[in-house]
Amino acid sequence: MSLSKLFCDKSAAFSAKHERRKEARPGELLDAALDLFVEKGFAATRVEEVAAHAGVSKGTLFLYFSSKEELLKEVVRHNISGHFKDWNNQFECFQGSTAEMLGYCMSAWWERVGATRASGISKLMVCEARNFPDIAAFYQQEVIAPGQALIRRILQRGMDRGEFRQMELDYAVYSVIAPMMFLILAKHSNGVCVQDQAEMDPKKYIAAQLGTILHGLSMPPGDLAQPAENARA
């Protein structure tokens, strides 16, 4: 069964009005700012660098953003995906098993978020949350909450359908979130998470994590078949 068949047709309706104003403002500045904030941190990034990366002068930046902090806020707003409405819709229509749904979710997330520049937002928020509580709260409300809610619904669906074992959702959600967050950090933290980043294939990583999430590392219980004649010394 192809994945595309699994969904109904309701496509997402984008919020048009609020976006318009921001679209008018040089997206290059927001992109440059995101890249640099992620790379060097907010405090260590100079607005002049941001402007230079966007190909404009320092003064121009302040034409569009009243302050460096306001720029950060806009960066966060601009990079917060409207994916959730879409994804929630897709959840409603999904026909396959919950395992498939979870796999689809993680792949889709990687393609639409993780692999893009927008993924840096998460690292940025992790690093700057303490300094900008209001931005953190906004992010938490716009991204974390809907994200966790979606995953909860998926896991609940699995439990409801007898596919997943009974579990405490408050903790189980992190089994899905943690590997994705880790992948983002690995991508943005210069070897602090993974030894040789170039060696890591994100798709294989996601596949492997999905495998663990679904089945764990342990030998399937019934699967007594291959004993492993090895054992300890």
Next chain:
Amino acid sequence: MSLSKLFCDKSAAFSAKHERRKEARPGELLDAALDLFVEKGFAATRVEEVAAHAGVSKGTLFLYFSSKEELLKEVVRHNISGHFKDWNNQFECFQGSTAEMLGYCMSAWWERVGATRASGISKLMVCEARNFPDIAAFYQQEVIAPGQALIRRILQRGMDRGEFRQMELDYAVYSVIAPMMFLILAKHSNGVCVQDQAEMDPKKYIAAQLGTILHGLSMPPGDLAQPAENARA
């Protein structure tokens, strides 16, 4: 009274408060610096704050650390545990199942690292790695590499003993690491990872993640028994 007694007394009484302070200063400063760097980031932390948190003046800090950057380096060095030798030894002697071993490991890690202030180092490194590549490399070599190696050995043991299924270790290690890293971030990122941090019990979190890691979320295959037409309570 012997001469040596005289000398001992003298040296013992030698400069009580002043000396004690001098011994204690660097450690107090390192602790304060760790806390603040983790909380606010390196660039956004003022040395004067660090000094104040350690109960000394700005100038005193520079008596012990030649620069703010050197302070950061020392913070990292100082907080890098020598746990791995110990843990590797324990690995050698461990008698129980590999699942138990993994559970023991994660709990021990939480108690000795995760729950302590030292855990902040990981968040700090994630945030500052790009700005301080040499420190990141040092951390990677002293912490990341040995940590991953230990986990690989554990997983390999599980596979060798037929407890764990065959897996590609290069990716499987992250099934263990990601949840722990996530826990640290949750602790230090002001709600950006978990909605209500106060609600989360780290021990339950670790238990839950261990459960997932070992057995996955899926219903055990043979266990088809109770399909659960239920839904929750």
Next chain:
Amino acid sequence: MSLSKLFCDKSAAFSAKHERRKEARPGELLDAALDLFVEKGFAATRVEEVAAHAGVSKGTLFLYFSSKEELLKEVVRHNISGHFKDWNNQFECFQGSTAEMLGYCMSAWWERVGATRASGISKLMVCEARNFPDIAAFYQQEVIAPGQALIRRILQRGMDRGEFRQMELDYAVYSVIAPMMFLILAKHSNGVCVQDQAEMDPKKYIAAQLGTILHGLSMPPGDLAQPAENARA
């Protein structure tokens, strides 16, 4: 009206005040810096003072000079005259007696260097040479060496033409240099060289020193005897 006229007008009117300032700034800063460095020494001069003397703010100074030390270097470079090429040319064409030439030289030096603010450079170099060996070496190469060379040529001319007695040039050059250097110090050292600086007329000083250099203090031998019909072509 031709197109070129339009362009000319436009470019001529282009940014009047702002640009003019920008052109002028570095020179004003260099002048202020020279004055203050000479007056108070490099270390005792604050960059803010320099900026204030040039009528700009602290930050502006750093727009043009990357550091206080770089400012010093530029001060030296900027004040090192290209007089030597000119003077060497004049040496070649000079027709009069070598005594006249020496007198002309000392007067010209006074007018073009000694009496100007540039004279402070020499005092500055004397005072700061130990702290900035590379600048000292540069000054030595650009000023001291050519200066001594010129004087040697003059003295040599005098000897060659039988006007001057045979002398060891390595030491004789200082008979010319020392009085000029002394005059500079007198000008800049607040009474440490001469008791009442206001009383001293530099032209009379130079005339007097030239007299000594040429004829010494001693009574002309024989005096009476004969005016010296010797020498010169």
Next chain:
Amino acid sequence: MSLSKLFCDKSAAFSAKHERRKEARPGELLDAALDLFVEKGFAATRVEEVAAHAGVSKGTLFLYFSSKEELLKEVVRHNISGHFKDWNNQFECFQGSTAEMLGYCMSAWWERVGATRASGISKLMVCEARNFPDIAAFYQQEVIAPGQALIRRILQRGMDRGEFRQMELDYAVYSVIAPMMFLILAKHSNGVCVQDQAEMDPKKYIAAQLGTILHGLSMPPGDLAQPAENARA
């Protein structure tokens, strides 16, 4: 005729009382301070360096000198020679020609001042006079004035005895002072005055300057003539 014969026996009587207190204070500190102030300038010298050079701790320095500036004052006071009383006495008894007297003076100055560490005082004063007008005034009064007075007396003696030509003493004194000051600067200014300091022999330098001062650079008129045991009444 040996030089020693030229003098009568009045030796100098040292001022005993005021010296006593200063003698009690570590001369090492004053010596170290002089060396460093001369080498690096007052502002650029750290009191800790002075203390270290004198082999004591920073705190000890402040036991003897209430401030860095007071240290400078004491350095100047300590290094101001009491030579003038002695030299003035010698002037009174000198039997030889004034040319001999001048030569003796310059040699004696070199041996007792110029060649010693004390010579640095002059360079120090030249450099710091603007920043410490009161010290400069003190130095001027204790050293410059008596020094110039002595030289004036010598030149006057030469004129009175018909050995020297008539000259304006206000300017003529500098013919003697400038070469000596220059020698000091050459010694302390790291190549800014003389190209290769190592090459210069101070005694030859002084002999050469004395030659110029006495007879000038010009060919003796008539040459032929000789000695001319003075002229004019």
Next chain:
DNA sequence: GATGAATGAGGATTCATTCAT
């Protein structure tokens, strides 16, 4: 709108001076 020169508050660092031991 765009520019970039100018600003000055803010932060890292130094160092003269103090003072408990």
Next chain:
DNA sequence: CATGAATGAATCCTCATTCAT
């Protein structure tokens, strides 16, 4: 007396922000 740890005012330098062109 001597020490050297501690201090904090002073100074260099940075960089977000303003504004005249």
